[in-house]
Amino acid sequence: MATRIWFAKGLRGMIARRIQLDLLRQGFYAGAPERFCDGVYGNDTSTALALLQKARGLPDSGTVDADTWSQLTHDPLPSLFERCLSVTAEFEGHGFGLLQGNFDGAGLTWGVIGFTLSNGEIQRLLADAEDHMPGTLDRVLGPLADTWRSVTARPRVAQVDWANSISQGAGKVQADPAWKAAFARLGEEPVIKRLQMQRAYDAYFVPAAATAHRLQLRSELGVALAFDCHVQNGQSRQHAVAALEPLAGQVAESDMRLRLAQEVARRSAAKWQKDVLGRKSLLATSHATFRGRAYQLANWGLGEEEAA
Numbered sequence: 001m002a003t004r005i006w007f008a009k010g011l012r013g014m015i016a017r018r019i020q021l022d023l024l025r026q027g028f029y030a031g032a033p034e035r036f037c038d039g040v041y042g043n044d045t046s047t048a049l050a051l052l053q054k055a056r057g058l059p060d061s062g063t064v065d066a067d068t069w070s071q072l073t074h075d076p077l078p079s080l081f082e083r084c085l086s087v088t089a090e091f092e093g094h095g096f097g098l099l100q101g102n103f104d105g106a107g108l109t110w111g112v113i114g115f116t117l118s119n120g121e122i123q124r125l126l127a128d129a130e131d132h133m134p135g136t137l138d139r140v141l142g143p144l145a146d147t148w149r150s151v152t153a154r155p156r157v158a159q160v161d162w163a164n165s166i167s168q169g170a171g172k173v174q175a176d177p178a179w180k181a182a183f184a185r186l187g188e189e190p191v192i193k194r195l196q197m198q199r200a201y202d203a204y205f206v207p208a209a210a211t212a213h214r215l216q217l218r219s220e221l222g223v224a225l226a227f228d229c230h231v232q233n234g235q236s237r238q239h240a241v242a243a244l245e246p247l248a249g250q251v252a253e254s255d256m257r258l259r260l261a262q263e264v265a266r267r268s269a270a271k272w273q274k275d276v277l278g279r280k281s282l283l284a285t286s287h288a289t290f291r292g293r294a295y296q297l298a299n300w301g302l303g304e305e306e307a308a
Contacts, residue, residue, distance in 0.1 A: 006077060007064040008299040011041035013086045015078050015301070019064065020045055022072040028052045041299075080308065081205050083301040084224040085197070088113055088231050091279055091290075096196055097187020101167025101175045107160040108167075108175065110183050112196045113204065113231045117163050121203075123152045125195055126186070133191045140185050144178065204230045211241055212307070215256055216248040221297065223307045225257055225283040229264055232276070236267035257284035 007015065017039040023029055028051045029036040030044040046062030053060040056071050069077055078086075092114040094100070100109045107117030115121035126148070129136045137145040151162050166176040174180070186192050208227035212218070217226060229237040240263035247256065261280030268276045275291075282288040286297040286304075297303070 003065045003067075004305075005061075005063045005065055005298070006069065006301045007041065008296075009041055009043070009046055009062075010294070010296055010299040011086075013039055013090050015082065015086050016041040016045065018078075019049075019072060023048045023052060026052065026072075028055075078301065080220060080223060081201055083220070084205065084208075084227045085112065085200055087224060087283070087297065087300055087302065088228045091228070092231070095187060096193050097184040099175045099180045099183035101169070101172045102160070102164040103167070103171050103173040105160075107163035111187070112193075113200050115196070115199070118156070118160055120156065121199065123159075125192065125199060126152075128195050129186075129189070129191050132195070133189075136189065136191065140189060141182050144182050200231075209307075211237075214241060214245055214248065215260065217253055217256060217260075218306055219253060219304050220302045220307050221283060221286055221304060222253055222257055224297070224302050225260060225280065228280065228283055229260070232279070233264050233268065236264050236276075239267050240264045254284075260284065 007019065011019075017037055019041065020029075020037040020039070023045070024033060024036055028048045030047040030051075036044060036048070049064065049068065050060040050062040052071060053062075053068060058067055058071070061068075064072075066077065089095070089112050092112070094109065094111055094114055096112050098110065102108065105118065108122060109116050110122055111125070115125060117123070126137060137148065141148060151159055154162070164172065166179055168174045168176060175183075205227055208230040209223060211230065212223045212226040215222075215226070217223065229240075233240075240260060243263060244256065244259055247259070251259070258281070261277065261284040264280055265273050265277035278288070278290045282290045282295055283297070286302065288295060
């Protein structure tokens, strides 16, 4: 059996940066060390991996298989959840700290999978952070902490109205600079990162695994698609799954994935349909150009292999 390549050029985000940090820690890098850990697995990362592999007596492929991973760290390979999250976080584009304004009626959008104010997730995350590490809000937000407490004591509709008032620019995509900077600082807090990851797992990945089971999507790609649908799509996903469930087990999984991508997009708001279809079709097929960037999800650790 051929050795599985888990990660390769084209990978972006938290797993890529983790690989880079482990390489740099051991003295393997290419280019300027201060710019090496950028979260983009490109030529420099491939070159550094080949240097490590050559030094450890491994084939110098510049890709990450299980043996290479074991030379990077004693930690296990990233879980399926982490690999799914890496792709969806790439699409969401927020990292842990980017705050966006009321561009879509959600009030504010923030965090690794785009948690929103309108559904109460941002408020819950910050309250949980304060419970885990009392004083976090005052320390990180400074004088804005009292404003935040005052706003979040209001009814949800009034909270969204306030969020709209601090949203700026074309389409209200941007948030007020002071709030944007404050939430960027929050995103650097270890407790915030940990809570965001846990929330993404509990509230999105676990239900997504159940959806994948309903549609008999057994592959890593199938679970990744279901997870992305749970993160991005609400009613459109629910209606699509209900419509497709009678076909579960009657069509090939690859066909079911494409049908799910198409149904979710078709049931989405007209202004978002093209983007939703491109995003979901990439996950359904494993390779495509989306938003001008070419993706091969095998290089992100996601393939036709059975989900585990």
